[in-house]
Amino acid sequence: MAPHKKSAVAKAAEYSSLAMLLPASTFVGYGIGYWLDGRFGTTWLKVLFLILGSVAGFVTLIRQILRDSNDDGA
Numbered sequence: 001m002a003p004h005k006k007s008a009v010a011k012a013a014e015y016s017s018l019a020m021l022l023p024a025s026t027f028v029g030y031g032i033g034y035w036l037d038g039r040f041g042t043t044w045l046k047v048l049f050l051i052l053g054s055v056a057g058f059v060t061l062i063r064q065i066l067r068d069s070n071d072d073g074a
Contacts, residue, residue: 011068018064022057029053 006014033049036042 005071014064018061021060025053025057025060026050027053029056
C-alpha cells in the first residue's frame with residue numbers, strides 16, 4: 001500500500017506549528033537557564049540553555065523538512 005500524501009493545507013498547518021515551535025523552544029530554554037542561574041547563583045546557564053533551545057527548535061524544523069522532502073520524492 002502506498003503511503004498517504006499530505007494535502008497542501010495539512011503541510012501548511014504543520015509548518016505553521018513549526019513557526020510557533022522555534023520561538024517557544026528558545027523561550028523555554030532561556031527560562032530553564034534563568035531558573036537554574038537563580039538556583040545555583042551562576043550567570044551563564046541562561047545563555048547555554050538559550051542556545052540549546054534554539055538548536056532543538058532548528059533540529060525539529062530540519063527533521064520535518066527532510067521527512068516532507070522524502071515523502072514528495074517517493
